[in-house]
Amino acid sequence: MNNSLLSRFIPKESKFFPLLKQLSQIVLQAAELLIDSMEHDTSEKRQEYYRKIKEAERKGDQMTQLVFDELGKTFITPFDREDIHDLASSIDDVTDRIHSASKRIAIYNPRTISDSGKKLAMFIQQGATLICKAMDELETCSKKKSKLQEYCQQLHELENCADEVYELFIMQLFNEETDSVELIKTKEIIQELEKTSDAADHVGKLLKNIIVKYA
Amino acid sequence: MNNSLLSRFIPKESKFFPLLKQLSQIVLQAAELLIDSMEHDTSEKRQEYYRKIKEAERKGDQMTQLVFDELGKTFITPFDREDIHDLASSIDDVTDRIHSASKRIAIYNPRTISDSGKKLAMFIQQGATLICKAMDELETCSKKKSKLQEYCQQLHELENCADEVYELFIMQLFNEETDSVELIKTKEIIQELEKTSDAADHVGKLLKNIIVKYA
Amino acid sequence: MNNSLLSRFIPKESKFFPLLKQLSQIVLQAAELLIDSMEHDTSEKRQEYYRKIKEAERKGDQMTQLVFDELGKTFITPFDREDIHDLASSIDDVTDRIHSASKRIAIYNPRTISDSGKKLAMFIQQGATLICKAMDELETCSKKKSKLQEYCQQLHELENCADEVYELFIMQLFNEETDSVELIKTKEIIQELEKTSDAADHVGKLLKNIIVKYA
Numbered sequence: 001m002n003n004s005l006l007s008r009f010i011p012k013e014s015k016f017f018p019l020l021k022q023l024s025q026i027v028l029q030a031a032e033l034l035i036d037s038m039e040h041d042t043s044e045k046r047q048e049y050y051r052k053i054k055e056a057e058r059k060g061d062q063m064t065q066l067v068f069d070e071l072g073k074t075f076i077t078p079f080d081r082e083d084i085h086d087l088a089s090s091i092d093d094v095t096d097r098i099h100s101a102s103k104r105i106a107i108y109n110p111r112t113i114s115d116s117g118k119k120l121a122m123f124i125q126q127g128a129t130l131i132c133k134a135m136d137e138l139e140t141c142s143k144k145k146s147k148l149q150e151y152c153q154q155l156h157e158l159e160n161c162a163d164e165v166y167e168l169f170i171m172q173l174f175n176e177e178t179d180s181v182e183l184i185k186t187k188e189i190i191q192e193l194e195k196t197s198d199a200a201d202h203v204g205k206l207l208k209n210i211i212v213k214y215a
Numbered sequence: 216m217n218n219s220l221l222s223r224f225i226p227k228e229s230k231f232f233p234l235l236k237q238l239s240q241i242v243l244q245a246a247e248l249l250i251d252s253m254e255h256d257t258s259e260k261r262q263e264y265y266r267k268i269k270e271a272e273r274k275g276d277q278m279t280q281l282v283f284d285e286l287g288k289t290f291i292t293p294f295d296r297e298d299i300h301d302l303a304s305s306i307d308d309v310t311d312r313i314h315s316a317s318k319r320i321a322i323y324n325p326r327t328i329s330d331s332g333k334k335l336a337m338f339i340q341q342g343a344t345l346i347c348k349a350m351d352e353l354e355t356c357s358k359k360k361s362k363l364q365e366y367c368q369q370l371h372e373l374e375n376c377a378d379e380v381y382e383l384f385i386m387q388l389f390n391e392e393t394d395s396v397e398l399i400k401t402k403e404i405i406q407e408l409e410k411t412s413d414a415a416d417h418v419g420k421l422l423k424n425i426i427v428k429y430a
Numbered sequence: 431m432n433n434s435l436l437s438r439f440i441p442k443e444s445k446f447f448p449l450l451k452q453l454s455q456i457v458l459q460a461a462e463l464l465i466d467s468m469e470h471d472t473s474e475k476r477q478e479y480y481r482k483i484k485e486a487e488r489k490g491d492q493m494t495q496l497v498f499d500e501l502g503k504t505f506i507t508p509f510d511r512e513d514i515h516d517l518a519s520s521i522d523d524v525t526d527r528i529h530s531a532s533k534r535i536a537i538y539n540p541r542t543i544s545d546s547g548k549k550l551a552m553f554i555q556q557g558a559t560l561i562c563k564a565m566d567e568l569e570t571c572s573k574k575k576s577k578l579q580e581y582c583q584q585l586h587e588l589e590n591c592a593d594e595v596y597e598l599f600i601m602q603l604f605n606e607e608t609d610s611v612e613l614i615k616t617k618e619i620i621q622e623l624e625k626t627s628d629a630a631d632h633v634g635k636l637l638k639n640i641i642v643k644y645a
Contacts, residue, residue: 072643
């Protein structure tokens, strides 16, 4: 039995965890770019940040593809194939959503980003940090799951906070904004930010399922 | 072999069916709250109903999580693990969509709910009733599948009716509504209602696949 | 062992490939109807084309259902059950998106379809052609994968082009369109066209995973 064949039957745990960690680092990087982008109100600066976030999004896509390629080639995985697939996809979805929000800011070019929008971006960055921490715990979660559970809980609380900010902002927007084109821009940007926070919470939900199954 | 270990190898059919029935009851409850909410045009009442529907949505989430937890722990399931997972998710999606529609009514606070909107809510409630009936048949569907097939067919017909109402309404709205902010509110609320009806039809489609596989 | 039972254990490769080819032909047919529809600016003509595309969409749904039924009944499939399921779904999604775009054109009835909109429809038709070609290669992809890889690459390039056209158009629209209702119509139609191109690219992504796993 030659080595390369043998190696296909040997647990490949070590491959997936570093990839998932890198994937979560990309989310964090994109989230930080999003926050920074909101400090600028010119079309040029917004497009500059959008391009940077687009690069992060592409790196995320490639990294997710690497995970899928590994899954296709590896016989033994630390968790069910499907769970790793869904987890990687869900983490990359957060980057995709940040990319969408940033794209809307760049191409809609609203007058300004509201404080509520900035607050949501902060929640997203906090969520990204939690996902990074969760990926650090994943490898050892069968031994100690309490930290991982806590991060999931915090992701869920962030989503609740984001939802509240979003709802209040929309109510106010429809009451106060008289320029309907500006209303459309602002509404859709804040909706995309809210969906991003949802996507981060979704990672937490998948992690909770993984804890139940394996920890 | 101790009992608790043994029990993990024994069919757990009985656990999933009651959970799926309860999940469908929550859809029906939310649909009825949605209909009732449309009888009120004040912001306060709309938010009151939204809060009630939010509670139903959370119960639905918890119930779906229970199904997932059971799937993670149970070795033998009445259907493929994945089919139960998707079915539970799809039923809970209907509640989620009702929640979204209700949220839009509460936070957009449109002047009024159109007759078309009310008609769609009626279709949704009828769809929820069909899903409840379908869940009553599921356990015995390998013996008699005709009723279940009929409910799937009726769910599909409801979706076609909903689609027709939706299309006519949107055409009329764009022809007649001159207030563009009111147009945005009304359009998005009716779109969410149409998606809810779609989600109910999706449950029917999954059930049809289950019938082909197991009945 | 009787023949019909025996036949259930015999590879059914031949069944899936023709179904997938037919499914991709439906996408192409719908894409061509979409292009033709854009040559007309009357509500009547738009609805006429929408009805034709709706027929294509229903045929696509039935064909996808046939694939699922086969998957439910067949013991041995050329690829993993799940991969065929996802591939068929993703191809049918392109038709569904074309249907959605056409529906919006018919029921929003905008003044005109922009050149950017027409360009996106051309990309979608080119994407549909690539999907058809890819389905012709799929059966033999374990022997020669280079053509299939090339089609996936081209699908991805089309999506990048579509994205660029979309972004430029939206920026221009928000700068120039003063009629907010017309802006809403045009924006949502172009967004749906962009999502259609995304859906075609998604088929390419699934195919790339299949190549990695089996070729």
